[in-house]
Amino acid sequence: MTKLSTWGDSYSSVPPWDIGHPQQAFVELVESGELRPSRILDIGSGPGENTIFLAKNGFSAVGIDFTPEAVRIARNRAIQRGIEVEFVVGDVLNLHRYFMEDGFYNIIDSGLFHSIHPQSLNELVRQIRRALKPRGVYYMLCFSDKEPPGGGPRRVSREEIKEILQPAFTIDYIRETIFESRIHEGGAKAYLTRATNSEVS
Numbered sequence: 001m002t003k004l005s006t007w008g009d010s011y012s013s014v015p016p017w018d019i020g021h022p023q024q025a026f027v028e029l030v031e032s033g034e035l036r037p038s039r040i041l042d043i044g045s046g047p048g049e050n051t052i053f054l055a056k057n058g059f060s061a062v063g064i065d066f067t068p069e070a071v072r073i074a075r076n077r078a079i080q081r082g083i084e085v086e087f088v089v090g091d092v093l094n095l096h097r098y099f100m101e102d103g104f105y106n107i108i109d110s111g112l113f114h115s116i117h118p119q120s121l122n123e124l125v126r127q128i129r130r131a132l133k134p135r136g137v138y139y140m141l142c143f144s145d146k147e148p149p150g151g152g153p154r155r156v157s158r159e160e161i162k163e164i165l166q167p168a169f170t171i172d173y174i175r176e177t178i179f180e181s182r183i184h185e186g187g188a189k190a191y192l193t194r195a196t197n198s199e200v201s
């Protein structure tokens with residue numbers, strides 16, 4: 001797993017994912033009406049742009065990130081913009097320590113899944129599932145294997161997404177989209193996955 005200290009270092013300057021506005025993929029979900037105001041958790045919320053965007057659009061939004069500097073940046077942005085939103089410093093692999101079971105209708109993930117060590121992904125899924133309501137929905141944006149090798153996070157394949165999320169989740173879709181970044185011209189090739197907490201235990 002990438003070390004906490006490494007993440008801290010990445011926030012000593014403006015990291016590539018801090019684009020100063022929400023990811024287009026999430027803006028479209030809200031503007032199309034697919035993602036409607038609800039109690040929602042943003043895991044690995046970083047500088048908080050997606051969380052703040054959701055709060056601004058009527059969601060009861062909470063962000064969680066284990067990098068204190070990221071949470072400090074996010075809280076400052078929310079205050080500066082006059083948006084009420086909660087940010088928690090904590091490890092998403094221990095979500096149960098911070099949030100009650102069944103607490104959220106939706107969870108969004110912008111660039112967290114592709115940052116988690118593959119060995120920890122099953123635990124991530126367990127934690128997400130526990131925090132979600134039955135039939136709650138997980139929206140996950142990650143770099144895809146269509147993005148050429150090079151800098152940036154791990155590229156994730158459709159097969160891997162399915163292997164990790166099923167059968168705990170029903171995969172509604174895995175769509176090609178882009179992950180906006182300060183260093184990938186026109187954005188990096190990405191997948192947006194929508195997965196519904198299934199009845200299977």
Ligand code: SAH
Nearest residue numbers: 007017044045046065066067091092110111
């Ligand atoms: N979602 C944000 C940040 C993406 S970068 C955005 O789209 O801008 C990934 C973020 O996940 C970093 O801020 C990092 O600190 C956080 N992160 C990585 N592993 C984590 C873990 N185990 N628990 C909580 N946060 C984590």
